[in-house]
Amino acid sequence: MRVKCERDQILKGISFCQGVISTRTTLPILSYVLMKAEKNTLSLYATDLEVGVETRINAEIVEEGSITLPGKKMLELIREFPSGIITLSSENNLVTIRNENIWIKMISLPQEEFPAFPEVKGREIKVNGKILKKMIKKTSFSVSHEETRYMLNGIYTTVFEKLISMVSTDGRRLSLITQELENVVPTEVEAILPLKACEQLTKIMEDDEVLIVWGDKQIKFTQPGVSLVTRIIEGEFPDYKSVIPKSFKGEGHIDKTKFQESIRRAYILTKEKALSVRLSLQEGKMKITTRVPDQGESNEEMEIEYSGEAMDIAFDPEYLLDVLRVLDCEKIFFGVNGPEDPALIKPINGESYIYVVMPMKI
Numbered sequence: 001m002r003v004k005c006e007r008d009q010i011l012k013g014i015s016f017c018q019g020v021i022s023t024r025t026t027l028p029i030l031s032y033v034l035m036k037a038e039k040n041t042l043s044l045y046a047t048d049l050e051v052g053v054e055t056r057i058n059a060e061i062v063e064e065g066s067i068t069l070p071g072k073k074m075l076e077l078i079r080e081f082p083s084g085i086i087t088l089s090s091e092n093n094l095v096t097i098r099n100e101n102i103w104i105k106m107i108s109l110p111q112e113e114f115p116a117f118p119e120v121k122g123r124e125i126k127v128n129g130k131i132l133k134k135m136i137k138k139t140s141f142s143v144s145h146e147e148t149r150y151m152l153n154g155i156y157t158t159v160f161e162k163l164i165s166m167v168s169t170d171g172r173r174l175s176l177i178t179q180e181l182e183n184v185v186p187t188e189v190e191a192i193l194p195l196k197a198c199e200q201l202t203k204i205m206e207d208d209e210v211l212i213v214w215g216d217k218q219i220k221f222t223q224p225g226v227s228l229v230t231r232i233i234e235g236e237f238p239d240y241k242s243v244i245p246k247s248f249k250g251e252g253h254i255d256k257t258k259f260q261e262s263i264r265r266a267y268i269l270t271k272e273k274a275l276s277v278r279l280s281l282q283e284g285k286m287k288i289t290t291r292v293p294d295q296g297e298s299n300e301e302m303e304i305e306y307s308g309e310a311m312d313i314a315f316d317p318e319y320l321l322d323v324l325r326v327l328d329c330e331k332i333f334f335g336v337n338g339p340e341d342p343a344l345i346k347p348i349n350g351e352s353y354i355y356v357v358m359p360m361k362i
Helices: 007-018 071-079 129-137 147-152 195-204 256-270 317-326
Strands: 002-006 032-038 041-047 051-058 060-063 065-070 085-091 094-098 103-107 123-128 154-169 173-194 209-214 218-223 226-231 250-255 277-282 285-292 296-303 305-308 311-315 331-336 343-347 353-357
Touching: 002 007, 002 032, 007 041, 007 051, 007 071, 007 085, 032 060, 032 071, 051 195, 065 071, 065 085, 071 103, 123 129, 123 154, 123 173, 129 154, 129 173, 129 195, 129 209, 147 154, 154 195, 173 195, 173 226, 173 317, 195 226, 250 256, 256 277, 256 285, 256 296, 256 317, 256 331, 311 317, 317 353
Parallel strands: none
Antiparallel strands: 002 060, 002 085, 032 041, 032 065, 041 051, 051 226, 085 094, 094 103, 123 209, 154 173, 173 353, 209 218, 218 226, 250 305, 250 331, 277 285, 277 311, 285 296, 331 343, 343 353
């Protein structure tokens, strides 16, 4: 194989692959990137057997062929090359990487050992990339990381008619967002997408249209020059709709920025001991208090629009900050039912997004 291409193009391609390369694996080939040169395209592949990425870059193909190179080492090396044309050439299992003044030789593993990039067949759906990334951003933080609850280790995604929904939960909180599609999907499709795949999508996809091929066991996301294939997490996602409160004993409209700043200050005191922050809600105002034994306490009061029963309710401040960081609105709706019942937070701007969070014991 012999290929010439721009250093920045190779760097971009390897960076896309780096996110799925296995760092701890019993199969050495999974820490490598497969490079295939054919026609006028250099294709790069990486996989951990759960998520796979293919990226395609323009190149001058002097001689077609395939090589494998260690992904992390390759990324570090190409970063240190100056801008300009880089030549990749191989002879047997030895690969030379060079420009005018630099020659580096690396050993390639047999490309036959690299897993085949899967072909996915199924229903085709088109989604705006900007919308897809926003939906992932607003649900990924509440995915469970407990391996024993594997069906909660991803984002449950459904598409039906002109709506796409994403929901995630770790058992203590839940995020749900729904957006409209341009085209109608007549038959409902659903899948639990692994968190790793979703996080990689936000890094490699542009804001343009994404073509999704929805297979039985795998899903493929494609934009010009890049594709991501992920396996679907097996198992049944729990009935999340039953835990979403429909009515409230107390309802408030709160300035998001001021609330976020107050909770952030409280979190600084509590984070080392994982303590709660107490919210005292009553008509016209909310008190935010924290007490940390042997360290100190904080007390704040802010004006809010509140109606209903006065009550004290405590939360993990980190759970509140997680949702406040992703909300794009001036005010939020805050619905509560008591110190042991789930509360609901949503933006007051018409966006179809809700966040349900369980209180902590007072």
